[in-house]
Amino acid sequence: MSSRVLNKLGLCETLALISQREVTALEVINAYFDQIEAREAAVGAWQERLTREQYLQQYHEQENFYRASLLQGLPLAIKDTIDTQQFVTEMGSAIHKGRQPADNASCIEALVAAGAKVLGKTVTTEFAYFKPGKTANPVNLQHTPGGSSSGSAAAVADGMVSMALGSQTAASVIRPAAYCGVVGYVGSKDEYSLRGIQPLAQSLDSLGVFGRKVEDIELLRSILLQQAKPAADLPQPLKVLVCKGSEVGDCDVQMEQALTQFAEQLQQGGAELITLDACDLIRQLVMAHETIMAWEVCRNLYFEAQHVEQVSEPLHELFIRGQQMQRSEYLAAHDKVAKINHWLWSHPKHQGVDVILAPAAPSAAPAGLNTTGKPHMSRPWQVMGLPVVTVPHTAADSGLPLGIQLIGRSRADDQLLAIANWAQTLLNR
Amino acid sequence: MSSRVLNKLGLCETLALISQREVTALEVINAYFDQIEAREAAVGAWQERLTREQYLQQYHEQENFYRASLLQGLPLAIKDTIDTQQFVTEMGSAIHKGRQPADNASCIEALVAAGAKVLGKTVTTEFAYFKPGKTANPVNLQHTPGGSSSGSAAAVADGMVSMALGSQTAASVIRPAAYCGVVGYVGSKDEYSLRGIQPLAQSLDSLGVFGRKVEDIELLRSILLQQAKPAADLPQPLKVLVCKGSEVGDCDVQMEQALTQFAEQLQQGGAELITLDACDLIRQLVMAHETIMAWEVCRNLYFEAQHVEQVSEPLHELFIRGQQMQRSEYLAAHDKVAKINHWLWSHPKHQGVDVILAPAAPSAAPAGLNTTGKPHMSRPWQVMGLPVVTVPHTAADSGLPLGIQLIGRSRADDQLLAIANWAQTLLNR
Numbered sequence: 001m002s003s004r005v006l007n008k009l010g011l012c013e014t015l016a017l018i019s020q021r022e023v024t025a026l027e028v029i030n031a032y033f034d035q036i037e038a039r040e041a042a043v044g045a046w047q048e049r050l051t052r053e054q055y056l057q058q059y060h061e062q063e064n065f066y067r068a069s070l071l072q073g074l075p076l077a078i079k080d081t082i083d084t085q086q087f088v089t090e091m092g093s094a095i096h097k098g099r100q101p102a103d104n105a106s107c108i109e110a111l112v113a114a115g116a117k118v119l120g121k122t123v124t125t126e127f128a129y130f131k132p133g134k135t136a137n138p139v140n141l142q143h144t145p146g147g148s149s150s151g152s153a154a155a156v157a158d159g160m161v162s163m164a165l166g167s168q169t170a171a172s173v174i175r176p177a178a179y180c181g182v183v184g185y186v187g188s189k190d191e192y193s194l195r196g197i198q199p200l201a202q203s204l205d206s207l208g209v210f211g212r213k214v215e216d217i218e219l220l221r222s223i224l225l226q227q228a229k230p231a232a233d234l235p236q237p238l239k240v241l242v243c244k245g246s247e248v249g250d251c252d253v254q255m256e257q258a259l260t261q262f263a264e265q266l267q268q269g270g271a272e273l274i275t276l277d278a279c280d281l282i283r284q285l286v287m288a289h290e291t292i293m294a295w296e297v298c299r300n301l302y303f304e305a306q307h308v309e310q311v312s313e314p315l316h317e318l319f320i321r322g323q324q325m326q327r328s329e330y331l332a333a334h335d336k337v338a339k340i341n342h343w344l345w346s347h348p349k350h351q352g353v354d355v356i357l358a359p360a361a362p363s364a365a366p367a368g369l370n371t372t373g374k375p376h377m378s379r380p381w382q383v384m385g386l387p388v389v390t391v392p393h394t395a396a397d398s399g400l401p402l403g404i405q406l407i408g409r410s411r412a413d414d415q416l417l418a419i420a421n422w423a424q425t426l427l428n429r
Numbered sequence: 430m431s432s433r434v435l436n437k438l439g440l441c442e443t444l445a446l447i448s449q450r451e452v453t454a455l456e457v458i459n460a461y462f463d464q465i466e467a468r469e470a471a472v473g474a475w476q477e478r479l480t481r482e483q484y485l486q487q488y489h490e491q492e493n494f495y496r497a498s499l500l501q502g503l504p505l506a507i508k509d510t511i512d513t514q515q516f517v518t519e520m521g522s523a524i525h526k527g528r529q530p531a532d533n534a535s536c537i538e539a540l541v542a543a544g545a546k547v548l549g550k551t552v553t554t555e556f557a558y559f560k561p562g563k564t565a566n567p568v569n570l571q572h573t574p575g576g577s578s579s580g581s582a583a584a585v586a587d588g589m590v591s592m593a594l595g596s597q598t599a600a601s602v603i604r605p606a607a608y609c610g611v612v613g614y615v616g617s618k619d620e621y622s623l624r625g626i627q628p629l630a631q632s633l634d635s636l637g638v639f640g641r642k643v644e645d646i647e648l649l650r651s652i653l654l655q656q657a658k659p660a661a662d663l664p665q666p667l668k669v670l671v672c673k674g675s676e677v678g679d680c681d682v683q684m685e686q687a688l689t690q691f692a693e694q695l696q697q698g699g700a701e702l703i704t705l706d707a708c709d710l711i712r713q714l715v716m717a718h719e720t721i722m723a724w725e726v727c728r729n730l731y732f733e734a735q736h737v738e739q740v741s742e743p744l745h746e747l748f749i750r751g752q753q754m755q756r757s758e759y760l761a762a763h764d765k766v767a768k769i770n771h772w773l774w775s776h777p778k779h780q781g782v783d784v785i786l787a788p789a790a791p792s793a794a795p796a797g798l799n800t801t802g803k804p805h806m807s808r809p810w811q812v813m814g815l816p817v818v819t820v821p822h823t824a825a826d827s828g829l830p831l832g833i834q835l836i837g838r839s840r841a842d843d844q845l846l847a848i849a850n851w852a853q854t855l856l857n858r
Binding site for chain 2: 089096099100101102103104106109110113190192193194195198199202203224225226227230296298299300301302303306323327331334411414
C-alpha cells in the first residue's frame with residue numbers, strides 16, 4: 001500500500017490494517033511524515049513539532065509499549081491552547097512566548113496511555129479567538145482553514161495525522177472541521193476533563209476532537225472516558241429537526257442547498273424530518289452567546305487584559321465589551337438561554353427529536369487568510385452546552401467542502417455519534 | 430493599636446483604618462508576621478511562604494503601587510491547588526513535588542492587580558480530597574481544621590492573614606471555614622474563572638474565598654468580577670427555608686440547636702421561616718454528588734490514577750469506584766440532581782424563598798488530625814451549583830465554633846452575600 005493512500009485513511013481503518021499485519025505502524029508514521037515534509041511549508045498546520053528522526057527515535061525507545069497498545073504509537077496533533085510537557089504552549093500569543101506548562105492536559109495523558117504519541121502542537125488563533133495564525137486550508141491554500149483550531153483541522157484534512165485535539169468556545173472545532181472537510185466533534189458541557197486546556201469562557205469551553213471518520217471519534221471518546229464503546233442502537237424512526245441556516249443568521253444558498261440535500265438523504269434512509277420554525281429564538285441564542293463570552297473572556301484572560309498592547313484589536317474590543325458590561329446583561333443572557341433551551345426540547349412539535357441538523361458554517365471556507373470566517377452557526381448549540389458533530393457532506397462550486405452539523409441532546413454524546421456514524425455511512429454509499 | 434488586635438480585624442475594617450491613617454499597611458503586615466512567627470509551628474497553615482524580610486523587601490520595591498492600590502499590599506494566602514508563578518504548586522501530593530506552574534491563576538492576577546500580595550501557599554489535603562495535611566485547628570490545636578482548604582481557613586482564623594483563596598468540590602471551603610470560625614464563600618457554578626485552579630471534578634469545582642466578615646468577601650468578589658459592589662436591597666420580608674441537618678444526613682444535637690437558634694434570630698430580625706420537608710430528596714443529592722465526583726475525579730486525575738502507589742488509600746478507592754462505574758449511573762445521578770433542583774425551587778411551599786439555611790458541617794470540628802471530618806452537609810448544594818456562605822455562629826460545649834451555611838439561588842451570589850451580611854450583623858449585635 002503506497003504511503004499516499006496510507007496517510008489518508010481513518011484511524012480505525014489504519015489500526016485494522018496494522019492489526020491484520022497488512023501494514024506496520026512505522027509505515028503509517030512514515031507516510032504521515034512524508035506528507036508533512038511535502039506539504040507543511042504550504043499548509044502551515046504546525047506551531048512546533050517533532051522531526052521524523054525525533055519521532056522515530058522516541059518510538060523505538062518505547063516500541064514494546066506501542067506495539068502492545070491500542071493506538072500503536074500513531075501521531076496525535078494538539079492545539080496550542082492545550083498544555084503539554086514536551087512542548088511550549090503559547091496560545092497563539094506573543095505574551096506567552098516560550099511558556100512551559102508543568103503538566104500534560106488530562107486528555108493528552110489518557111490518549112498517550114492508550115498508545116498515541118504527540119507529534120506536536122498545532123496552530124491556534126490568538127487565545128482561540130479571532131486573529132488567524134499562519135495555517136492555510138489544505139483543500140485550497142488560498143482559503144482560510146477556519147479557526148480557532150486551525151492547525152488541528154488542517155493537519156487531519158491534509159493527511160499529516162489522523163487524530164487531533166482542539167477546543168471550542170464559539171465555533172473553534174466545528175467551523176475548521178467543516179471548512180477543511182474532516183469530522184469534528186465537541187462534547188456536551190462538562191463531559192470531559194478540561195484540566196490543562198487553557199480556559200477562555202467557563203460557561204462555554206468544550207474539548208474537541210478531529211478525525212476522518214465518525215468511528216474514529218467514537219474510539220477516541222471511549223479512551224478519553226475510559227469506557228467501552230456503547231452498543232449503537234439507533235432510534236426507530238430517527239426524528240431529525242432541521243434548522244435552516246437562515247434561522248441562525250446569514251447563510252449562503254449553496255449551504256442551504258447542502259443542508260436540504262443532507263436532510264433528504266437521511267429521510268431516504270428512514271429518518272423523519274421536522275422543520276424548525278424558531279421565530280428568531282435561535283438568533284437570540286447567537287446574541288446571548290456573544291454576551292456571555294464577552295463577560296467571561298475578559299475575566300479569564302485577566303492577565304492579558306492588563307497587557308492590551310500585546311493583543312489584537314478584536315480581542316481588545318472583546319475585553320472592553322466584557323469590562324463595560326453590566327452584570328444584569330450577563331445574567332439576562334443566561335436566563336434567555338435556559339428559557340430557549342427549555343422551549344426547544346419541550347415544544348410539542350419537537351417531542352422525541354433525536355438530533356438537530358444545521359449548517360456547520362454559513363458557507364464553504366472564504367477566500368483569504370486574514371480572517372477565519374464567521375462563528376455564528378455554532379453559537380446557539382455551544383451556549384446550550386449540546387454535543388455536536390460535523391461531517392463533510394458535499395463540495396461547493398469552489399470545490400471546498402460544505403459541512404453539516406448534527407446536534408444532540410445534552411449528555412447524549414453516545415447517541416449523537418451513533419447517529420452521525422449512520423449518517424456518514426449513508427452519505428458515502 | 431497593638432499588633433494583637435490589628436491582625437484580627439476584618440479586611441474592610443483594616444483598609445478603613447489605613448485610609449483614615451490610624452494605622453499603616455506596614456504595621457498591619459508586621460502584625461500578621463508577628464502572628465505567623467508566634468503560631469505557625471503549632472498551626473501549620475503554610476506549605477511555602479515568604480519570610481517577613483522577603484515580603485517587606487518586595488513590598489518596598491513596589492511601595493508606590495501598593496500605597497495607591499485598593500488592597501494596600503496586604504497579604505493573601507493561596508491554597509496549594511491554585512497555580513502560582515512565585516511558588517511551586519504541589520496539590521498536597523508527592524507526585525507533584527517541585528511542580529512549577531507557568532502562570533498565576535486568573536483569580537490571583539485580579540487580586541494582585543488590586544494590590545493584594547501573595548504571602549504564600551497554604552496546606553491542602555492531597556488533591557483537595559481526604560488525606561489531611563499538617564494543619565491544626567487554631568481554635569483548638571487537637572482538632573482538625575477541616576479540609577481540603579485547611580491552611581487557608583486556619584491562616585484567616587488565626588489572624589495570619591485576613592484574606593485567602595480556596596476551592597471546593599465537595600465541602601472544601603465551607604467545612605474548614607465552619608470548623609475554624611471564619612467566613613467561607615463558594616460561588617455559583619461557572620461564576621468565576623477557574624483558569625489555573627487545578628480541577629478535581631468539572632461539574633462540581635468552585636472557587637472559594639475566606640475572610641473574617643461577609644463584607645470582606647463582598648469586596649474580594651467585586652475585585653474578582655471587576656464590578657462595583659451592588660446595592661444591597663434585602664427582600665422584604667426575607668423568606669428563609671430551614672434545612673435541618675437530619676434532612677442531609679448525620680448531624681449532632683448541638684449543631685441542630687445552633688441551626689434553630691440561628692433561624693430564630695433571623696426570624697426576630699424580620700425573616701419568615703419555612704421548614705424544609707425533603708422526604709429523603711436532599712439525602713439523594715448527597716449520593717448523586719458522590720457518584721458524579723467519583724466518575725469525574727478519576728478522569729481529571731488521569732495521570733495520578735496511573736501512579737496509585739503514590740496516592741492515599743481513600744483516593745485510590747475513589748479512582749477504582751469511578752473507573753468501575755457505568756456511564757448510566759453517572760448520567761442517572763445528573764438527572765436526579767436536575768429533578769430535585771427543580772422540585773426544590775418549584776415546590777409551592779418554597780415559592781419566593783430567598784435563601785436556604787443549613788448546618789455547615791455535622792458538628793463542630795472533631796478531635797484529631799487524622800481526618801478532616803465528613804463532607805455530606807455541603808454535597809447537596811455543591812452538586813446543584815448553588816452559591817454558599819458560612820458564617821460563624823456560636824460555640825459548641827468544646828468551645829469550637831458551630832458554623833451555619835446560607836445557600837442562595839443559582840447565580841444570585843450578590844443577593845446571598847447581602848443576606849449573609851445582614852445575618853452576620855444581626856448575630857453580632
